[in-house]
Amino acid sequence: MSDVRVIIQRVSEREERVVTPGTTAADLFSGERTVVAARVGGELKDLAYQVQDGEQVEPVEISSQDGLNILRHSTAHVMAQAVQELFPEAKLGIGPPIRDGFYYDFDMPEPFTPEDLKRVEKKMQEIQKRGQRFARRVTTDEAAREELADEPYKLELIGLKGNAAQAAEGADAEVGGGELTIYDNLDAKTGELCWKDLCRGPHLPTTRAIPAFKLMRSAAAYWRGSEKNPQLQRIYGTAWPSKDELKAHLDFLAEAERRDHRKLGNELDLFSFPEELGPGLAVFHPKGGIVRREMETYSRRRHEDADYQFVNTPHISKERLFEISGHLPSYAEAMFPPLQFDEQNYRLKAMNCPMHNLVYKARGRSYRELPLRLFEFGTVYRYEKSGVVHGLTRSRGFTQDDSHIYCTKEQMPQELDSLLTFVLDLLRDYGLHDFELELSTRDPESDKFIGEDAEWEEATETLRQAAEKQGLPLVPDPGGAAYYGPKISVQARDAIGRSWQMSTIQVDFQQPKRFGLEYTAADGSKQQPVMIHRALFGSIERFFAVLLEHYAGAFPAWLAPVQAVGIPVGDSHVPYLEEFARKARDRGLRVDVDSSADRMQKKIRNAQKGKIPFMVIVGDDDMNAGTVSFRYRDGSQENGIPVDEALAKIAKVVEERAQV
Template identity: 40%
Template sequence: MSELQSTANISVQLPDGSLREVPAGTTPLDIANAISPRLAAAVVVARIRPLAKVTAGEASDSSEESMYAGPTTDADGTRLVDLTTPLTESVELWLLKEQDEASLKVVRHSAAHVMATAILELFPETKLGHGPATDQGFFYDVYRASPFTDADLAAIEARMAEVVARNEPFVRAEEPREKGLEDYEKQGEFMKVHFIERFTKPGEEISLYKNGNFTDFCRGPHVPSTGRVKAFKVMSVAGAYWLGDEKNQQLQRIYGTAFFNDKDLQAHFKRLEEIKARDHRIIGKQMDLYSIQEVAGSGLIFWHPKGGIIRKAMEDWMREECIKRGYNLVYTPHIMRREMWKISGHEENYGENMYPAMELDDAEYRLKPMNCPGHILIYKNSPKSYRDLPVRYAELGNVYRYERSGTMHGLLRVRGFTQDDAHIFCTPSQIEDEIAACIDFAESVLHTFGFQEFKVELSTWDPKDKAFIGSAEKWDGAVGSLTKVLDAKGIPYKTIPGEAAFYGPKIDIKLVDVLGRMWQLSTVQFDWNLPQRFDLTYKGEDGELHQPVMVHRALFGSVERFFGVLIEHYAGAFPLWLAPVQIGLVPISEKHLDYANEVKKQLEEAGLRVELDERNEKMNAKIREFTLQKVPFVLILGDKESNTQSVSVRTRGKGDEGSVSLADFITRAKTLNETNAATL
């Protein structure tokens, strides 16, 4: 056993429900060894929760906070700790092995420390920022006057292998905050000084992790030693401004990844190749779907004819669904007076993401970053009774938000986009039914467009953050309503403190694509602030005026981003109802053109999108062109087909399916198209 901090005993409850009485100061590793030395060799990290389940504030997933801000503790007191952490109170204990998702993040964070060790051994003039684990690996932000080259990255990776081979223990130590600040200031470690000042308070102890001669300010936890970081790769380096401010120093962000074994590492690189093959920017160009014209400006999307057809299918479906679900379609201006944005709170709380004001002859105007104030003005334009509520307005509205030049990414991060926005004005007693209906609508969107899996996050406020407006009572009530709906629907969710909109809490629905990647698209938000700011009312049953509450919801999120995700999910091979060209016609020779035009006419009359290749090219060349464009069906038309009113069908992904009557094929294709089938 390790040296005990106390002679008192504590209780440790294991996952099977069994209890062990051990001396206070016993470590998770001690308990693992007592169970089995083999288990002790396999565990990576421990998860503990006080048996008393004392609530200790909610956790944050901010990458900086996960590095520096004291032990992250869930609302029920659960937290990850090193295997060598002395246990000083009775706890539930989980000993996590490699199969646990949390273990992989701990290994990756430890790999970031191994990389920092290697960087300082090779380039001692480097100053360190932070190095969190990510879903794909890890990175470390560093400052060095000279840029790192590919040869430098290779040298860093080789030195990391040496650090791993040394099998240096990760040892946690604590020291007074003031000493840490003094030491780091002397070393010129300006980023470490910032993190200590930001995430700790005067008089506190700060935690340091040491391996060999390397020491880093860090909360942890870590694997027992550098030798547990076995399969890793230094990937690339990119620029990143300190604190995201272009006026600050240009940092270098070195990316890497780590896994428990080489098999998983190689599988990761294979997956990266698949991701690259699905890149919407490449496929979008190959299929001529959209473009970004630098002469017009970064982050502004030009929809080409084929992309425009897909957009029309998306928007037509959305508008029809909105009408079915009781929404009224509205349209609002792209610019509005600056004064209105002051009333809404966007000027104060969202101004840095808005474009500068335009001074016109009667007032200053700003491009809209949101549609909500416009919908509020429509609501306010005429008196409302409780009998009118809920009022649901929906708009596919263009909005404009400032993004820094280095942050934009194809369709996924843009400056101008179309938001499938809706706002629901209702009584407090109606709010939970409306939120539930929005979630049902979101599920319908995802399933219709071919996504079967999603994850949900509930974003709440931070009472200490002045950016959030409204009283604690209002926030608690709103969070309670969202929680009640999710619980009633049996939807698992993760609570993310401090990530709410400034006007209210929200439910974010993240779809999971065919590669298992999560995408933030749909959101449902509770808002009592804007109705108050704009003095919205309705006449209640009692004849008095009352203030409605408001739901913001966007299900595509933005048409552009959703389209980009669709491209990558399907790798451009869209289901029939979304495909820009649904059927390609290949006449074998010129003498079959008359029949081909007859087939084209009948297909188009059935509501299908058809392209006839009339070029004087060989049949195989025409088929290959349609195949490269990922057209769902290619119909070959020759003598036999002309004489029998049939078509020879080639189906994407299946190949030649033989001849069928034209009438039967039309019935098949029309059914697939009209039912929005997600597959062929």
């Protein structure tokens, strides 16, 4: 047999190597413990794969995205084996890798308990230590059905082979679109079969190659994501290349939980979700109302300075309006069912743009009016499934800070440039500074997008040029455009590094056409304007949640519901602090006095729990000297500040939107 020539491709080097027939990818990368798979001709392969003459082979490191997916998918298999060893009656669903972890679905007579998860994790540790080998074998549909006759969900997936997108999220990891394969977990010493699963792979060489994992929680999940299908039990887990990375991830999750806006909203008395209203519908309490009002007031002032004109539109309209705009056929599932009266169908407003088009169309427009910038704090209603509703970040009723700019094609590049600068500057004013931009474009193979190719090309290129001027990373998002046009999304990272989609800017040639929008040009001809959609916060509720988590509830003073609280050492100091608070309120500051019967130290703890920026403490010395003492949220203190100077200092911090 002749030698085999392969090319080993690494990031910075390319090596041609001659090997004997039967050489595996593992042989090529012997001693490189961080290599867990290989990419051969662009396809991922197990390390047991025997390389062929002329192939290009690239090592896959465990820390790469592909390597992490392989690690996590392999761990999902170990978890499924552990479950079936402990609960033989469990039937297998799917078990794909997901961001930061994995899950596996099981059909079980009873839901998993926290104690069950502990037992499963312990069994997984046993399997990991056994060093079972993951072995791939090709099979036929008929043979797979015979082997997996007692696994009804696997049988269903076999029937959907080649159409995994129809099967379920993550089902591609099971059957893929090519040949059908089964992975056997084999005993390290005897080679006997310990467990098997329908799977496309690839996998780690052995279970010992799983460095660190932890099970997180269980939840109910419908098979193939449909409420019409059986409800399965899903176990979520996480796996990492090292114990240190696992610990860092768990610490991150603990910090994220500490910052959870739903928890903070309750602790700080900001908002709630009354059961009587239904899922995804929030009410803001007085303190939350103050934060929201300040957010809106500052945004309104900045928009007024930028020549936006404010409009208001109804919460409901005839269904026909959303047919004209094109939203009804494209977003029907996200809209609440129609209401019928006066022998017509009406819809709750799910988006503001069709109504803004009616404002534009209410009278004739001249080129001298353009660009025309309309703005509204417009409340909309979207039918989100109850399973995906998540506090303020994904709700059924929310208010968008929505603007629509109508301009000429010649004005479009400058308008997009200034608009993107305006958006980023305003987000910075709220305390976000780490951005990247995402350019969402049309999928030419999809029929959901409307309009001519030339229109899309012009809109996309103009958006791209505006984005590139900002000097920020620009990430492509193929196929993510709205049905009527491409968009730029501002992705902002918060204080603990999570990325949130904030503002969106969309270029639309289609709705002006569908609504027959026109303006009279300088030569007297009728021309169609370009429409630019822009939501800065996205929704006020969601932005509120992002800021609440970003600041961990400790809003900067200008947004804080209570900017300062007076804490008397004794009852005799209360009138002095009441006078201080009155002077502060005259300056527009939000200052309370804690005149409760609690001891001073308890009042300080209450102020710390309330995350109040300034604690104004007064005892005999301060009262006699006409001063106050400041205690800050970090525990530091500043004593003997004259009253007028103290008031000026609080006012300056608020005016400058500084964090204290």
